[in-house]
Amino acid sequence: MSRLRHTEGLTETQRDLLALVKEFVDEQIIPTATALEHADEYPADIVEGLKNMGMFGLVVPEEYGGLGESLLTYALAVEELSRGWMSVSGIINTHFIVVHLLLRYGTEEQKRRYLPRMATGELRGAFSMSEPGCGSDVSAITTKAVRTGDGWTINGQKMWLTNGGSANLVATLVKTDTGADSVYRNMSTFLIEKEPGFGETAQGVTVPGKIDKMGYKGVDTTELILDGHRIDDDQLLGGTPGHGFHQMMDGVEVGRVNVAARACGVAARAFELGREYALQRETFGKKIAEHQAVLFRLAEMATKVTAAHQMMVMAARRKDSGERNDLEAGMAKYLASEYCAEVVEDAFRIHGGYGYSKEYEIERLYREAPMLLIGEGTADIQRMIIGRRLLSEAG
Secondary structure (H helix, E strand, O other), rough: OOOOHHOOOOOHHHHHHHHHHHHHHHHHHOOOOHHHHHHHOOOOOHHHHHHHHHHHHHHOOOOHHHHHHHHHHHHEEEEEEHHOHHHHHHHHHHHHHHHHHHHHHHHHHHHHHHHHHHHHHHOOEEEEEOOOOOOHHHHHHHOOOEEEEEEEEEEEEEEEEEEEOOOOOOEEEEEOOOOOOOOOHEEEEEEEEOOOEEEEOOEEEOOOOOOOOOOOOOOOOEEEEEEEEEEEEEEEEEEEOOOOOHHHHHHHHHHHHHHHHHHHHHHHHHHHHHHHHHOOOOOOEEEEOOOOHHHHHHHHHHHHHHHHHHHHHHHHHHOOOOOOOOHHHHHHHHHHHHHHHHHHHHHHHHHHHHHHHHOOHHHHHHHHHHHHHHHHOOHHHHHHHHHHHHHHHHO
């Protein structure tokens, strides 16, 4: 890892694993990412490489066939993958959240049924909470599961599923009216199994197709339509209805650490590109890095990359310690995504007119950075979470 993203206290195992990820990024991802992104092509060869490295089972305990690593190790790996291409980290992120939900809340039977296959990448997870009519307002979801005989029937429409097409296990938040006095205690998470692909991928389950996006290409982002989908009790996460909101919010917490890690990786790559270009390009008889305006810009970029990284590491370590980290995760996601957008724009400015050309990598990063400003909750949502948490602690 570079000096700007140094992490104190890593074990030899962690350092070796992250060195392997960096080598994979430099040799397999960076040389192909821009062409794949421009073609909006799913990086099948890269995914196979991730499987071979054990990335899909990075945090799965060894007893279920995984590597048993921490959230910090995962976040640092995501940071490095995002330095190569943010979409690659997206392919494993929602998978990781489903693994986390199973480990934290799944029944023992659910863990043994799903985790060994998730560790190898044979079974791939997606995470579904949002809907067309609501984003961060989770209480407004309308997708509903109704008791029918020994199971449930689900109807509704979900939105913004990363890996919606390629996944074959979708953790899905729905309403289940169980008579609780709070809307949040009338929600449950179901583990919906389907086939990869588009169209009708299971009984009552349709994935219409990929949503065309400004950036974050390669990875498939989709809708999920549930029309009379019948599901058994054993696919209710934890086995008891009414706990879905709490489960999903826990998943979002680790997801925010992941988004912060992605932002750190994209910002790190933008800084690298800006510095490299500034050391090559000459104006007025000297390299542009020697002009004070560019030198000051690089200094600010490096400082932001370093600060965001340290905030992300703090949030991951707090979660690993077993403590609540909603405050730290919100801060890390907020700071890292905002700094990422600023660092990418500064690198874009350093490139001048060439930054607008698709031949230069910074053009791709310029389209990718905005997704991090809204993923796992906008900046305003993060400020609300941070502010409320601070006030609750003051009381």
